[in-house]
Amino acid sequence: MAFGRVNPQFRLEDQGITGLDNVHYNLIEPALIEAALRNGEGRLGRGGTFLVSTGKFTGRSPKDKHVVKTDSVADSIWWENNAAMSPEGFDRLYDDMLAHMTQSGGTYYVQDLIGGADPAHSINVRMITELAWHGLFIRHMLRRPEREALDRFVADFTVINCPSFKADPKKHDCKSDTVIALNFDRKTILIGGTEYAGENKKSVFSLLNYILPEKGIMPMHCSANHARGNPVDTAIFFGLSGTGKTTLSADPERILIGDDEHGWSDRGTFNFEGGCYAKTINLDPEAEPEIHATTSKFGTVIENMVYDEDTLELDFADDSLTANMRCAYPLEYISNASSTALGGHPKNIIMLTCDAFGVLPPIARLTPAQAMYHFLSGFTAKVAGTERGVTEPQPTFSTCFGAPFMPRRPEAYGNLLREKIAKHGATCWLVNTGWTGGAYGTGSRMPIKATRALLTAALDGSLSKVDFRKDPNFGFEVPIKVPGVPEVLLDPRRTWGNPEGYDAQAAKLVKMFADNFEQYEPYIDDDVKAAAIG
Numbered sequence: 001m002a003f004g005r006v007n008p009q010f011r012l013e014d015q016g017i018t019g020l021d022n023v024h025y026n027l028i029e030p031a032l033i034e035a036a037l038r039n040g041e042g043r044l045g046r047g048g049t050f051l052v053s054t055g056k057f058t059g060r061s062p063k064d065k066h067v068v069k070t071d072s073v074a075d076s077i078w079w080e081n082n083a084a085m086s087p088e089g090f091d092r093l094y095d096d097m098l099a100h101m102t103q104s105g106g107t108y109y110v111q112d113l114i115g116g117a118d119p120a121h122s123i124n125v126r127m128i129t130e131l132a133w134h135g136l137f138i139r140h141m142l143r144r145p146e147r148e149a150l151d152r153f154v155a156d157f158t159v160i161n162c163p164s165f166k167a168d169p170k171k172h173d174c175k176s177d178t179v180i181a182l183n184f185d186r187k188t189i190l191i192g193g194t195e196y197a198g199e200n201k202k203s204v205f206s207l208l209n210y211i212l213p214e215k216g217i218m219p220m221h222c223s224a225n226h227a228r229g230n231p232v233d234t235a236i237f238f239g240l241s242g243t244g245k246t247t248l249s250a251d252p253e254r255i256l257i258g259d260d261e262h263g264w265s266d267r268g269t270f271n272f273e274g275g276c277y278a279k280t281i282n283l284d285p286e287a288e289p290e291i292h293a294t295t296s297k298f299g300t301v302i303e304n305m306v307y308d309e310d311t312l313e314l315d316f317a318d319d320s321l322t323a324n325m326r327c328a329y330p331l332e333y334i335s336n337a338s339s340t341a342l343g344g345h346p347k348n349i350i351m352l353t354c355d356a357f358g359v360l361p362p363i364a365r366l367t368p369a370q371a372m373y374h375f376l377s378g379f380t381a382k383v384a385g386t387e388r389g390v391t392e393p394q395p396t397f398s399t400c401f402g403a404p405f406m407p408r409r410p411e412a413y414g415n416l417l418r419e420k421i422a423k424h425g426a427t428c429w430l431v432n433t434g435w436t437g438g439a440y441g442t443g444s445r446m447p448i449k450a451t452r453a454l455l456t457a458a459l460d461g462s463l464s465k466v467d468f469r470k471d472p473n474f475g476f477e478v479p480i481k482v483p484g485v486p487e488v489l490l491d492p493r494r495t496w497g498n499p500e501g502y503d504a505q506a507a508k509l510v511k512m513f514a515d516n517f518e519q520y521e522p523y524i525d526d527d528v529k530a531a532a533i534g
Helices: 029-038 087-104 132-141 147-152 198-215 245-249 289-294 368-377 410-424 448-460 499-523 526-531
Strands: 002-004 022-025 050-052 065-068 083-085 107-115 123-129 157-162 179-183 188-192 218-227 230-238 254-258 261-265 268-271 275-279 301-303 326-330 346-353 363-366 379-382 394-397 427-432 468-470 477-479
Touching: 029 050, 029 107, 029 132, 050 132, 065 087, 083 087, 087 157, 087 179, 087 188, 107 132, 107 198, 123 132, 123 198, 132 198, 132 275, 132 301, 132 326, 157 198, 179 198, 188 198, 198 218, 198 261, 198 410, 218 245, 218 410, 230 245, 230 254, 230 268, 245 254, 245 275, 245 346, 245 448, 254 261, 254 268, 275 289, 289 326, 346 368, 346 379, 346 448, 363 368, 363 448, 368 410, 368 427, 368 499, 368 526, 379 499, 394 499, 410 499, 427 448
Parallel strands: 002 022, 022 107, 050 301, 065 083, 065 179, 123 157, 157 188, 230 346, 346 427
Antiparallel strands: 107 123, 179 188, 218 230, 218 254, 218 261, 261 268, 275 326, 301 326, 363 427, 363 477, 379 394, 468 477
16 A cells, blocks of 8 residues: 555656555655654654664664676776675665565655755655655655655655665675665665665765766765855865764854755755754753754654653763764754755865874865865774774775765866866865874864864954964964964974874874875876875
C-alpha cells in the first residue's frame, strides 16, 4: 500500500522498484516522528525533539564508500581517493538490497527533495529510507519543495538507505558489510549497514561535487554568511568536521546562508541544503545560544546524545556514546538565517584548520597562490568522533578541506577556486581553531572569543589596516596587534613555555606540508610552487 502525496507518474513502481508492501511518500515532520515512535526507533525528547542512537556507527565510514567504475566516469574520477566498484558488483548489490527490502515486509519512507538553493543549478533527489527518522533527518538537510510541486516531482537521482542490509564484499565488490555506492550512470546511490544519518547528506554532497564543476560551479565544503542587509558582503568558511564551520558562521551580527555545503556560481554563493547538522559536545548556551536553542525545538533530531531517562535532559558533556554527538534542524530555526540561502560572491574566504601541533597562528592573511596551496593541502586534525576509530585529534591533510567527498582530482577544484578568487577579488585567511601554548596534550584549545574577535576584524575590514609580520616558517602574513585579542596569542612561539620546543614542532609541520604537497607539484603553476612551504 502507498500513502502520501506524490507525482502519480513517478511512484516507486515507475522507477522499477516493486514489491514493497507499505510506502509512505513525503510525510511531514509530525507524521515522521509518529512513525519513528511506532517503530521504536527512538524517543520523544523535550520540546518535541527526536532522540536517537545509531548503534556502533556514530560517524562516517569513508573506507566503505565506492564509486562505480563505468566508462563514462573512468577518466574523471580521482581513483586514488575513491574506491572503485564494478558495474556488475553494483547491479548485484542493487538487486540484493531490493530483494532484502521486499522480503522484510517493512514500511519504507520516501522523501522527494531538492539539493541546491539556486534553481538554476539544483537537482531533484528522491530519498528512500528504511528508518522513519532518516526521512525526518533528510527533510531537514535537503530543501523541501512546495507541496504542490510534489505532484510534478521527478528525481534526477535516487538514494536508497537500508541499514538492516549487510553487503557481501566478494559478491558486491566492496570492502565490508557496510557500503555506500555511487553509480552516476544509473543515477542511484545505495547505503547499507549503517544507521549514521550523516551518510545520507554526504552522499548527496559527493554527487553535487562531481556534477557541478562541469558547469563551472565550485562546490565547497564550507559554511557561509553575509552582512545584514548586504548579501554582497559574503564570507565562506572552509573546514573539515569539528573545525568550527557551524559555530563560527552562526554569527548573530551576520545572516547565515548555511553551515556545511555550498556552491559558487557566476551568480554568487548558494547553499546546497535546507538545514544544519551541528556538533553538540560541550555546547554552551552562552557561547552558542542559537544552536543550543535548537536542541529543544520541535522536530530537531538529537543523535547519539546521553540524556536523563526520567527528565529527558540532555547531557552535553557526556561523550560515552561518541564525541560526534549532533543535532539536525531546519535552517529557519536560526533566527538570523537567510530565507533564500543565497549570497553574493565571497568577499572573504576563511580556511579553518584545527592544528593539533599548536604551531599555526590564530589567523594569517594569504595571497591567492598561498590560498590555493592551503586549499590543496587541507591541513587539519581529525577531531574525535567524526570518523569511526578516531578518539583524539590526529594531524591529517584532507585536500580541498573535504577529500572524502571529492570524486574529482583536487586540481579540478583548486583551479576553479583560484579562477573565482582572481575574478572576484576575495581576501583569503587561514584561521587556526586548534591548539595554542603547546601541542595537543599540553596546550589548550584556541579561545573561541579570540577567534570570533579576529574574524569580526577580518570581515569588517579593520584587520587589513593593522601591521603584519611575515611568518618565518610558512611565509604568510600574521597581524602583530589586534584590539580585543591578547598580543601574545598572535605569536604562537611566545605562547609556548619552551620556544625551542615550538621551533622543533614547526620544523616538523613544515616538513609534513612539503612531503604532502609533492603529489600536486606536476599539476600546479610556478606561482603556487613559489608559495609552497618547506
